[in-house]
Amino acid sequence: MMKTLSSGNCALSVPARNSYRMVVLGASRVGKSAIVSRFLNGRFEDQYTPTIEDFHRKVYNIRGDMYQLDILDTSGNHPFPAMRRLSILTGDVFILVFSLDSRESFDEVKRLQKQILEVKSCLKNRTKEAAELPMVICGNKSDHGEPCRQVPSTEAELLVSGDEHCAYFEVSAKKNTNVDEMFYVLFSMAKLPHEMSPALHRKISVQYGDAFHTRPLCMRRGKDVDAYGMVSPFARRPSVNSDLKYIKAKVLREGQARERDKCTVQ
Numbered sequence: 001m002m003k004t005l006s007s008g009n010c011a012l013s014v015p016a017r018n019s020y021r022m023v024v025l026g027a028s029r030v031g032k033s034a035i036v037s038r039f040l041n042g043r044f045e046d047q048y049t050p051t052i053e054d055f056h057r058k059v060y061n062i063r064g065d066m067y068q069l070d071i072l073d074t075s076g077n078h079p080f081p082a083m084r085r086l087s088i089l090t091g092d093v094f095i096l097v098f099s100l101d102s103r104e105s106f107d108e109v110k111r112l113q114k115q116i117l118e119v120k121s122c123l124k125n126r127t128k129e130a131a132e133l134p135m136v137i138c139g140n141k142s143d144h145g146e147p148c149r150q151v152p153s154t155e156a157e158l159l160v161s162g163d164e165h166c167a168y169f170e171v172s173a174k175k176n177t178n179v180d181e182m183f184y185v186l187f188s189m190a191k192l193p194h195e196m197s198p199a200l201h202r203k204i205s206v207q208y209g210d211a212f213h214t215r216p217l218c219m220r221r222g223k224d225v226d227a228y229g230m231v232s233p234f235a236r237r238p239s240v241n242s243d244l245k246y247i248k249a250k251v252l253r254e255g256q257a258r259e260r261d262k263c264t265v266q
């Protein structure tokens with residue numbers, strides 16, 4: 001199955017197997033949107049704008065292959081628990097954010113981590129296989145320094161210990177400290193191309209989108225840059241119905257992949 005994205009006059013085709021969703025969760029005001037903004041455009045805003053639920057899409061051409069990353073930037077307070085459950089179900093990779101100067105926000109991350117494992121284990125039982133769950137826990141606002149700290153690193157590290165698909169990072173979206181490193185590790189754990197990290201591809205703005213998958217651009221193998229990323233300007237959050245279809249297709253795809261792996265091993 002191919003998804004077609006429109007960019008200017010040109011349609012970008014992304015194979016379904018190369019489409020992923022990153023879900024960002026955490027209490028209000030911890031810096032979720034600031035981290036997403038760093039990821040998408042490298043900027044930081046001091047001003048606080050409450051998020052209801054923001055949806056972004058970034059498309060990549062990495063060594064000639066097209067990839068799509070959808071980003072769900074959730075609100076801290078979830079008036080509709082079923083919507084949060086749906087967001088979790090559709091997520092392929094997760095970023096759980098707390099603020100290093102807020103004990104409460106750390107407690108919320110602990111609850112969220114538990115909820116993600118519970119919700120995802122429903123799918124796991126469906127497919128009768130252990131699911132890998134790439135997840136980064138981010139202690140944000142490290143720029144506030146030690147006097148403000150309410151969560152010791154050792155305690156936060158305990159949340160990820162013993163899980164090779166889980167990592168803990170202390171970051172500052174404001175100072176752009178450790179943010180690229182965090183994305184790099186998240187994509188590595190998810191076995192996604194590491195060129196998806198902000199520092200490792202050339203950013204293309206939409207007015208040059210038509211050239212996005214033309215030959216000269218994607219066939220520059222061996223040259224200095226062979227990865228490009230473009231933020232899709234017209235991305236809209238898919239409907240609940242589309243989300244449900246996405247989950248179903250993913251479960252099917254994972255099941256088929258596992259069957260193939262079994263055949264290869266035998």
Ligand code: GDP
Nearest residue numbers: 029030031032033034045046048141172173174
């Ligand atoms: P969200 O509700 O989790 O999406 O939080 P926002 O990203 O909207 O950030 C909430 C507030 O914290 C805003 O005023 C940001 O400018 C500020 N903020 C976000 N990240 C950082 C950071 O790393 N350091 C500092 N000092 N402030 C930050």
Ligand code: MG
Nearest residue numbers: 032033050051
């Ligand atoms: Mg927000």
